[in-house]
Amino acid sequence: MNGAESLVRTLVAGGADCCFSNPGTSEMHFVAALDRVEGMSCVLCLFEGVATGAADGWARMTGRPGLTLLHLGPGLANGLANLHNAKKAGTPIVNVVGEHTTQHLAYDAPLSSDTEGVARPMSHWVRTGRDSLGIAADGAEAVTAARTASAYGPGSVATLILPADTAWGPGSAPVTPAAPPPRAAPEPSLVAEAVAALKRGGETLLFIGADAVRAEVLTLAGAIAARTGAAIMGRTSLSRLERGAGHVPLPRLPYPIDLSIEALKPYRSIILVGAPDPVAFFGYPGKPNRLAPPDAAIIPLADGSRDLAAVLRELAEAVGAKASDAPRAALARPALPQGALTPESAMTALAALMPENAVIIDESLTSGRATAALTAEAPPHDWLQITGGSIGIGPPLALGAAVGAPGRKVIALQADGSAMYTLQALWSQARVGADVLTIIWANRSYAILSGELRAVGALNPGRKALDMLSLDHPALDWVSLARGMGVPGRSAATADAFVAALREGLPQRGPFLIEALI
């Protein structure tokens, strides 16, 4: 067994058994080892940002470490933006990054670069393999590192750099990764502080993030709020919220700074559960960085590295809340819309027609802000978002979620500008028959920036400035782009046409794209 095979077997033993790959020469032995190991599946991606975003989506659905195979420093660099999102989601990720042989690293070859330096900003754990006999142990440590909770949630980003000779040299036996350290219990003094605040009722907010928005934990939060009269609110972007009929309704902090300050204004105490002290997405002239009222008490009960279920069980017990106290969303399907196609009418149509147990990928940005409420009483579903603000996560996240959750319909709500960063994911969706319905919000602009231009006080923009925000010359033709990658699609300019396209796309068992001309 060579080093590559020992590593592949180790990764499979650690549950990292689906490899989103964009390989090159230095990874050829790893690629060849894939065939010798049962239980490892592979998805070829035509760009590294697709591989990293898909690994994130797969891991969010399976709870196991998402695995990528990337090619040297520049290949890893192409994957960093979505690793940034994965890091901010607290997703467990293992990147295997092929590297020049140990000997060749001494020379200045065209592809030589500081691979560890590239990895570090978006990784919690970085190691370069030293020799082929040790690479399985390195891989096991990478898996354990990935499964170690971070401030943002249950996982971390681990990057193992694999010099080609550590892959082709003799390997050890596979190594079973050690269990990660258990997530820490809450500090008793903070629990006491939180309980005291909750007993003050309506002026207290449970501000929730990380994996505290999964059904079981969220139910506890809903029960505590119902019992005490406190409020609950989620972060603006969440890694995987369970919502819809039967789940606890969770409002989220709005994105625009004025609305977010307004939303937090009523609260005198804010208890942080898997979430940081709320701060603005960006700094704006003359506006605060922190969003909570300056005199509100912030109780940092638990960041994402803690055992959030245990945290909320303690709180629930202290206030006498039971799961049955939690409010639940009703099931209510709206009537089908007619007339103009807008984000509102489109989301109404989706709420009317979406199947039970869907997985929603939300990179809608401006088109999604006002419309998420329209699906609050739709059949139960998961809601996965862009967590680190680095656009271009949607198409790969949908790919990975579909591979990680077979049998569930994935519906991607996708801003057009953002989709262009990683549109290559459509090809992989077609290749593996991923059950993804993509809805492109074709507003043909970086609409978010029009608001931001005003928000930062850059007034009276001229032609050149506005030209930097517009995507309408030429207009992107998403049906052609999808066809070019083997994905069928329809364009819809009216609510009727959108409903017809949904009725065509939803029953498919493979990728389909609707260009919504809003």
Next chain:
Amino acid sequence: MNGAESLVRTLVAGGADCCFSNPGTSEMHFVAALDRVEGMSCVLCLFEGVATGAADGWARMTGRPGLTLLHLGPGLANGLANLHNAKKAGTPIVNVVGEHTTQHLAYDAPLSSDTEGVARPMSHWVRTGRDSLGIAADGAEAVTAARTASAYGPGSVATLILPADTAWGPGSAPVTPAAPPPRAAPEPSLVAEAVAALKRGGETLLFIGADAVRAEVLTLAGAIAARTGAAIMGRTSLSRLERGAGHVPLPRLPYPIDLSIEALKPYRSIILVGAPDPVAFFGYPGKPNRLAPPDAAIIPLADGSRDLAAVLRELAEAVGAKASDAPRAALARPALPQGALTPESAMTALAALMPENAVIIDESLTSGRATAALTAEAPPHDWLQITGGSIGIGPPLALGAAVGAPGRKVIALQADGSAMYTLQALWSQARVGADVLTIIWANRSYAILSGELRAVGALNPGRKALDMLSLDHPALDWVSLARGMGVPGRSAATADAFVAALREGLPQRGPFLIEALI
């Protein structure tokens, strides 16, 4: 004048006057300032790797610093792969990377990351602006840093990180960038060594890279070789070679390791002129890292940071060579091909029909290896290549070259797998009417990796491994992909159809794409 405007005026004063942009919130004041400054043009790119590759292409054609505008750490990360290529090309580049406000950096916002850490691996110079009054001076230093020669050629990569408040606060007057330090003269002892080796004639090789392959300097190299009986050879990949009828013919070191060792075997002395000691692209089992015969004398006459024109003038004088001694390629147009479409017949057609003074962008990889010779006696043209081995440079390099060299036809020879990394460049080509004819070598595989799989000794690959090298399921449809971004195209499966497509595409004054089904 705010900081942003002082910076834009400073960049224009430094010749960095075409901004390849993918902006976000933190860059809105920079964007607004673009309208207040005459002389700065802007090209919107829908992905950061397009912006960095285009800036490289623009700078290779103009000789001035290529300018990008990027958004925070993740946006810069998306641009790194082509910055790697630019760095290895010795191209002068200034990246302006928007950042959170100085105050906001203290908080953990979704887009917070270690932006300097992201910049460092692919930048020679990195700075974060401290305040708006100093940002023009910072910009001037960035321009000077970009224009400072590096080991790879006449320029460097400079990254200036621009916190939003340094853009919107009060600015100073614009600053005129200082001249870069002059490129160093050669070491007299190395010149003497080189002259002695040249006088030994046929066993000596001038191994050439950086900007020593531009016509004036290359002519001197050709004259020296003609005079002494020495040979000349270029690096495998060159930033901008002037070739074709009237230019000095320059063979290049082959890519495959066995061929490259063979090519260097005859030489006892290798004089390095703007090139490093030749090393293999990758390390391979049982093969050397260095390519020169182990007992050959390596004379490191000048790396890319030296004044290569002065170096060769000294050599020429010492051996009594005059420019008129240099051999020149004849003009010879081949007959039009018929029959099957292969890289050979396609390149023959191109040699028959290409206009004078074209700019060839070469990211053909496997399809280009055997065919470059077919255009050796075509009308004079420039030949720009992927310099750092990081694939996905071609479409943006073509965009930037077209913007930087108006009136010249740009012809991009583009491998299909590589094109997928940065296909968004086609949209910018359409938007600005860039005069680019793209030829996609649609072999529907990572063909280069099939050879590499063998070269690294990963024998008997199985289904999963081969699946990682094949792009044929589904087949990419490049005419649809181009149409989706507003670029007209044709698919060609025979030599006749390819000739017809060339005859349609070459006279256009805007982008056109030919999918060559080889």
